[in-house]
Amino acid sequence: MNILALSGSLRAASINSALLRAAARLAPPGMTVTVFDGLAHLSLFNPDLDSDPPAAVAHFRSRVADADALLIASPEYAHGITGVMKNALDWLVSFEPFAHKPVAVLNASPRAIMPMRRCAKSCAPWPPSSSNRPPSRSRWWAPDSTRRA
Numbered sequence: 402m403n404i405l406a407l408s409g410s411l412r413a414a415s416i417n418s419a420l421l422r423a424a425a426r427l428a429p430p431g432m433t434v435t436v437f438d439g440l441a442h443l444s445l446f447n448p449d450l451d452s453d454p455p456a457a458v459a460h461f462r463s464r465v466a467d468a469d470a471l472l473i474a475s476p477e478y479a480h481g482i483t484g485v486m487k488n489a490l491d492w493l494v495s496f497e498p499f500a501h502k503p504v505a506v507l508n509a510s511p512r513a514i515m516p517m518r519r520c521a522k523s524c525a526p527w528p529p530s531s532s533n534r535p536p537s538r539s540r541w542w543a544p545d546s547t548r549r550a
């Protein structure tokens with residue numbers, strides 16, 4: 402199984418990127434986790450370019466198409482996922498091979514649960530069904546995690 406890992410942080414010392422690199426190192430036999438390092442090169446999403454995207458976007462989309470699943474980790478910036486991750490997902494919205502791609506989200510900080518939940522919702526096929534609806538808030542919180550107001 403070939404998994405493409407996406408970090409929403411461009412920081413060299415990003416703990417989310419480090420988490421994904423750890424996942425790559427710990428991947429069991431038969432599974433390859435590759436951390437994609439090209440999100441910084443994606444231009445800002447423009448629907449006018451969706452059908453004939455810039456080369457960096459075409460490359461990103463081909464890597465997504467080739468992957469069996471995506472693994473996403475993003476920090477919380479201003480109560481949402483980062484602009485880097487939002488921009489990447491915007492480029493995938495109308496990209497057909499992404500439509501039913503399995504996606505897992507994880508985060509290095511429990512405070513980022515809500516944005517990541519929204520991120521998972523964005524990744525779910527449309528229209529939502531009981532099988533692809535993101536877990537309810539309570540299922541995302543570990544029993545010992547700190548609740549946010």
Ligand SMILES: Cc1cc2nc3c(=O)[nH]c(=O)nc-3n(C[C@H](O)[C@H](O)[C@H](O)COP(=O)(O)O)c2cc1C
Nearest residue numbers: 410412414415416417418476477478479480510512
């Ligand atoms: C511009 C900016 C906005 C942030 N906004 C939030 C926020 O709304 N909520 C929060 O809990 N942390 C916020 N943080 C803290 C980051 O989410 C936190 O430092 C995170 O661990 C960074 O992830 P990284 O190490 O993968 O880069 C913000 C950080 C920055 C730089």
